[in-house]
Amino acid sequence: MKLLTGNDLPSGDVIWWTGSGWSRHVEESVDVTDQGEAIARAEEGARHVNAAYVIDATATPEGPRPAHIKDRVRALGPTVRPDLTLKPADPAAGDWVI
């Protein structure tokens, strides 16, 4: 599957395309098939996202998992600061990245 990701323009937060808008949680992202570039252009034009790009991912029971470790780190947060990730209460969250 293909996901569309980028950064929120004013905050810089990592965001994911949900089909109708943007979420900070990769679990809520959807397969953009071959429409990623078109969505990215439109959403960047509306300043809903900055530096958007399409990535490969696999579907899992817990939701989409980016194929590359770099995007998994983006999705969770720094593995060396669990307190600053999106799942600070989950000590095993970093395992999902590796």
Add this chain to the structure above:
Amino acid sequence: MYKYDNYDQAIVDARVEEFRDQVKRRLAGQITEDQFKPLRLMNGLYLQLHAYMLRVAVPYGTLDGRQMRMLGHIARKYDRGYGHFTTRQNIQYNWIKLDEAPDILADLASVEMHAIQTSGNCIRNISSDQYAGAAADEVADPRPWAELLRQWSTFHPEFSYLPRKFKIAVIAADEDRAAMRLHDIGIQLVTRDGKLGGKVFVGGGMGRTPMIAPEIKDFIGAEDLLSYVEACLRVYNRYGRRDNIYKARIKILVHQIGADEYRRQVEEEFALVKKLGIDPPLAELERITAMFAPPAFEAGAPQGVDRSDPDFAVWLDQNVKPHKQRGYAIVNISLKPVGGIPGDASADQIDLMADLAERYSFDELRVTHAQNIVLPHVRQADLHAVWQALNEAGLAEANLDLISDIIACPGLDYCSLANARSIPVAQKIATRFASPERQRDLGELKLKISGCINACGHHHAGHIGILGVDKKGTENYQLLLGGSGAEDVSLGKITGPGFDEDGIVDAIERVTDKYLATREQGERFLDTYRRVGFEPFKEAIYG
């Protein structure tokens, strides 16, 4: 310390307002990201893995308490409570919001700081010896010259769009504490016949094509130094490879045409440049130099320290260095707690270091290229009090230049260019070698980790270096041996196939075991490596 004059303050304040307007227009959609990106980068604002990252310039690594406290304030108010000190003696913040960036720059400007030229193909922050003004072995304080270069290079119209970024270091001692010959231009201040001047090295650097800068000028009088550096830049600006980003650094130019031909062209250019009157008048030099006058050291400050506290004594031996002034000492504050993140400091720790500088070090601090902090002028009589305060704040790790004093780039945990994580590897190595006795037995061992070929973690210059690479989507770590960024400069050699995260820690232990089994009396790891060569260590690593 240098203090801004009205002109300095005016240009920095004007830049803040200019950037405020640029951000406003970007957020309003009046300019695109393609238009905005070079503008934000000129103000040190990157878009990194999780958010915007702001890199703040710390000129030649020198700060006063007020400035340090502002860095803590920014960490607390605009970031997530910490900052990361870098190998360019700067600090960067990882969680910056674009709409708050102009306010941060305004706060910085209020204490004579900025983020100008911390990115882009321009002359970056001038780096220097963290012991400047305190070391007994320097021929002069290098900071007035670094400051002169800072002023000359700031908004230099001819050098704002160089083929690639450009890094300059200035030192003034034979002991190189600034990796001087791994810079685009390295200057060592020297004296000849009682006259101050510079030995100039050009074309060093790390990155994907590491090179040690050859000597281009064995002596240029101080009164000609700026013109000579201008000539060095002009030749590069004219002939540097703008067609290929990987061949655009000055080291490639110097290597391709040869040091002799580069020198010939620089000399030719220098003859023209010298007529332009670039070198400052004596009065301006004296104005700058006066700001770096030695502090009012206490004559007859008591010498000697009570070593009865064993933990204090260990810290004293490892982290405290001799000062040129009797009764004083140089204190190194390690930002490398075992298992911690190299170079990170919390806002509270930053505040504490500012307090200690004001109270005990004539209001001065230094950032080192090894990602530590220095209090340059501490009375020996105050060392125990300083240590106690540092210890309570988790800042008294006694590991300067030991195996756990690791330089590590932010790596894949923060950096969008990285291929592998650096910090977890640093943490695992430091934890494996956590025993203070074991570290001290190993002695000086400089271990440096980069998460990609750009070498921000200086892996080429590590006695032991580690380079993180992407191997078919997984992190892999190559091992290098034999590098040095000091006066005995050398480049590390890759040992062979890489390792996974745990494998690299085991490999390093095999290397240190080999060292312990092979060393002769008084030899550092690097000495033993150079004596016995690469093969015995390779054999130990791979069997």
